[in-house]
Amino acid sequence: xxxxxxxxxxxxxxxxxxxxxxxxxxxxxxxxxxxxxxxxxxxxxxxxxxxxxxxxxxxxxxxxxxxxxxxxxxxxxxxxxxxxxxxxxxxxxxxxxxxxxxxxxxxxxxxxxxxxxxxxxxxxxxxxxxxxxxxxxxxxxxxxxxxxxxxxxxxxxxxxxxxxxxxxxxxxxxxxxxxxxxxxxxxxxxxxxxxxxxxxxxxxxxxxxxxxxxxxxxxxxxxxxxxxxxxxxxxxxxxxxxx
Amino acid sequence: xxxxxxxxxxxxxxxxxxxxxxxxxxxxxxxxxxxxxxxxxxxxxxxxxxxxxxxxxxxxxxxxxxxxxxxxxxxxxxxxxxxxxxxxxxxxxxxxxxxxxxxxxxxxxxxxxxxxxxxxxxxxxxxxxxxxxxxxxxxxxxxxxxxxxxxxxxxxxxxxxxxxxxxxxxxxxxxxxxxxxxxxxxxxxxxxxxxxxxxxxxxxxxxxxxxxxxxxxxxxxxxxxxxxxxxxxxxxxxxxxxxxxxxxxxxxxxxxxxxxxxxxxxxxxxxxxxxxxxxxxxxxxxxxxxxxxxxxxxxxxxxxxxxxxxxxxxxxxxxxxxxxxxxxxxxxxxxxxxxxxxxxxxxxxxxxxxxxxxxxxxxxxxxxxxxxxxxxxxxxxxxxxxxxxxxxxxxxxxxxxxxxxxxxxxxxxxxxxxxxxxxxxxxxxxxxxxxxxxxxxxxxxxxxxxxxxxxxxxxxxxxxxxxxx
Numbered sequence: 001x002x003x004x005x006x007x008x009x010x011x012x013x014x015x016x017x018x019x020x021x022x023x024x025x026x027x028x029x030x031x032x033x034x035x036x037x038x039x040x041x042x043x044x045x046x047x048x049x050x051x052x053x054x055x056x057x058x059x060x061x062x063x064x065x066x067x068x069x070x071x072x073x074x075x076x077x078x079x080x081x082x083x084x085x086x087x088x089x090x091x092x093x094x095x096x097x098x099x100x101x102x103x104x105x106x107x108x109x110x111x112x113x114x115x116x117x118x119x120x121x122x123x124x125x126x127x128x129x130x131x132x133x134x135x136x137x138x139x140x141x142x143x144x145x146x147x148x149x150x151x152x153x154x155x156x157x158x159x160x161x162x163x164x165x166x167x168x169x170x171x172x173x174x175x176x177x178x179x180x181x182x183x184x185x186x187x188x189x190x191x192x193x194x195x196x197x198x199x200x201x202x203x204x205x206x207x208x209x210x211x212x213x214x215x216x217x218x219x220x221x222x223x224x225x226x227x228x229x230x231x232x233x234x235x236x237x238x239x240x241x242x243x
Numbered sequence: 244x245x246x247x248x249x250x251x252x253x254x255x256x257x258x259x260x261x262x263x264x265x266x267x268x269x270x271x272x273x274x275x276x277x278x279x280x281x282x283x284x285x286x287x288x289x290x291x292x293x294x295x296x297x298x299x300x301x302x303x304x305x306x307x308x309x310x311x312x313x314x315x316x317x318x319x320x321x322x323x324x325x326x327x328x329x330x331x332x333x334x335x336x337x338x339x340x341x342x343x344x345x346x347x348x349x350x351x352x353x354x355x356x357x358x359x360x361x362x363x364x365x366x367x368x369x370x371x372x373x374x375x376x377x378x379x380x381x382x383x384x385x386x387x388x389x390x391x392x393x394x395x396x397x398x399x400x401x402x403x404x405x406x407x408x409x410x411x412x413x414x415x416x417x418x419x420x421x422x423x424x425x426x427x428x429x430x431x432x433x434x435x436x437x438x439x440x441x442x443x444x445x446x447x448x449x450x451x452x453x454x455x456x457x458x459x460x461x462x463x464x465x466x467x468x469x470x471x472x473x474x475x476x477x478x479x480x481x482x483x484x485x486x487x488x489x490x491x492x493x494x495x496x497x498x499x500x501x502x503x504x505x506x507x508x509x510x511x512x513x514x515x516x517x518x519x520x521x522x523x524x525x526x527x528x529x530x531x532x533x534x535x536x537x538x539x540x541x542x543x544x545x546x547x548x549x550x551x552x553x554x555x556x557x558x559x560x561x562x563x564x565x566x567x568x569x570x571x572x573x574x575x576x577x578x579x580x581x582x583x584x585x586x587x588x589x590x591x592x593x594x595x596x597x598x599x600x601x602x603x604x605x606x607x608x609x610x611x612x613x614x615x616x617x618x619x620x621x622x623x624x625x626x627x628x629x630x631x632x633x634x635x636x637x638x639x640x641x642x643x644x645x646x647x648x649x650x651x652x653x654x655x656x657x658x659x660x661x662x663x664x665x666x667x668x669x670x671x672x673x674x675x676x677x678x679x680x681x682x683x684x685x686x687x688x689x690x691x692x693x694x695x696x697x698x699x700x701x702x703x704x705x706x707x708x709x710x711x712x
Contacts, residue, residue, distance in 0.1 A: 089264075095268075095271070095272060095275070098264070098268045098271075102261075102264075102265075105261075135265060136264070136265050136268050137268075137272075138269065138296040138297055138299075139296075205292065206272075206296075207272065207276075208275060208276065208279070210276065210289065210292070211276065211279050211280070211289065
């Protein structure tokens with residue numbers, strides 16, 4: 001693919017995620033969460049209180065309702081993400097609100113002041129999101145939480161970044177600054193999916209599911225599932241708008 | 244992004260707010276988790292992992308006070324104990340120092356050199372509320388934090404956390420963990436109240452079942468005797484002496500039945516509302532004589548010597564009270580053992596003197612509660628105001644009552660352990676009704692007993708001044 005051509009013919013960079021993409025992603029999140037609400041509810045009924053599907057849909061609906069206001073300021077990816085995080089804290093019920101809120105606020109801080117995000121920035125943002133969840137939820141990967149989808153996703157982006165950074169001459173330079181996001185995002189989405197599935201045999205060590213003890217084993221974690229859906233939506237948004 | 248290392252005022256504020264939000268989330272998670280449970284064990288098993296996580300620790304143990312004041316190990320977690328199995332432990336500790344010493348050994352902390360009263364804890368402040376009644380405070384040695392759990396007056400447990408990889412716990416963390424301990428306290432208090440309620444419910448159920456069984460037995464036995472006697476009189480040729488014997492048996496059985504039915508009806512009336520006492524001057528000697536006659540003209544066990552003094556009373560109620568006490572005396576002593584009734588008038592010179600004589604020297608056997616202490620004084624004042632007290636003592640030489648049962652004797656449905664074990668029936672209402680009736684008449688009733696020797700019941704009533712109120 002000719003990088004120069006694509007740059008000239010399209011204001012959307014093939015390598016950088018922009019505010020328009022972010023907005024599109026949020027809308028797609030609402031679609032996904034609506035489509036999968038019953039599934040999330042069923043998962044949460046097994047090892048929780050059965051409201052995760054409803055909570056996530058309502059929360060992200062509140063976000064898109066406020067989108068006009070969110071976008072009113074300068075196109076600042078970080079500020080928008082943090083603002084979305086703040087809305088999620090108060091609009092998503094249960095423990096998920098504060099956790100997703102922390103994730104997005106931290107991610108927003110990592111890309112604060114930037115109008116676009118390339119692979120390095122996205123990797124940093126996702127890693128910051130993981131830190132936010134781990135700090136607030138006092139959780140580690142393997143505890144059977146949304147972090148079990150989020151951390152592998154962050155790791156996948158880091159891996160993609162380090163392999164793109166592998167010294168290989170002048171082509172490398174272009175890749176370093178303008179690495180295409182399509183493949184890394186798909187790798188990220190797949191890693192999140194694997195992470196989500198990996199929660200099935202785990203015994204819950206955080207949250208309400210903890211009460212079920214060994215009986216929580218054999219059930220896919222609802223938080224990890226919704227997290228995968230959001231990350232998959234990220235990859236899908238990119239595909240829809242760039243390819 | 245800001246230059247690393249440089250923090251603006253806004254950044255600092257942001258961090259503070261985030262930290263507070265994190266704290267609130269931790270409390271929310273804990274509260275939500277604890278609200279799911281009403282069992283002490285489960286609360287411990289849910290709370291300890293949360294506390295370990297938030298404190299970034301490795302081990303934690305919860306100790307709760309047993310009935311005798313010692314500390315029981317309820318739950319313990321650590322990296323060597325798998326999540327699926329908590330330490331099932333019967334370990335008991337004399338006090339929180341012993342508990343802490345065990346925990347420090349179990350979690351691998353260095354135990355600081357001993358010396359002094361609280362020397363096992365370095366850098367700590369006061370002791371737990373159980374020991375000195377002050378506000379609970381936190382003990383912190385490097386790597387170890389103890390959190391008191393205040394569960395009631397002079398009842399406190401402990402949570403001990405160990406984080407040996409850390410230097411210590413910041414004030415902020417101590418504060419957060421202390422607040423989480425308050426949540427755990429609340430949940431535990433609720434769980435304990437819950438289980439006590441359940442225990443009492445079971446007790447009441449058991450008492451009701453016992454009562455119904457006892458009543459059936461007590462009604463059937465005399466009825467059977469009456470039936471058998473009537474059958475014999477109807478169908479068999481009997482001598483005059485045998486006939487008299489049968490007739491006497493029928494009389495006694497009928498008296499028993501009457502007594503039993505009166506008891507139940509009287510109890511029912513008491514439960515429903517106020518016993519309407521028709522107070523009037525009552526000849527005590529005549530009342531006793533009338534009462535004793537219920538056991539038939541030929542009975543020989545009961546003797547009485549009572550002066551014809553007038554007491555202020557409700558005649559029916561007074562008769563019922565004396566009946567109940569005599570019935571107990573007869574039932575719980577051997578068939579040939581006497582029941583002796585003595586009465587006298589007595590004029591106390593002071594209220595104190597009056598209180599002394601109305602309360603026998605032995606265990607105060609009235610039912611629990613503040614009013615029972617107040618009544619003797621009120622009665623005593625009344626007595627001295629009205630010009631004297633009538634004392635009626637009813638003594639038997641029967642099996643007596645175990646001293647540990649004495650405080651409960653007047654409680655409804657209560658039967659002493661040796662009474663329950665004997666084959667004789669009983670509803671546990673006789674003394675309860677007696678006490679309520681006597682006190683409704685402004686009198687008092689007290690009891691002395693020794694296991695194996697016998698029992699003495701003293702009734703005190705105000706002497707009548709002649710005019711009824």
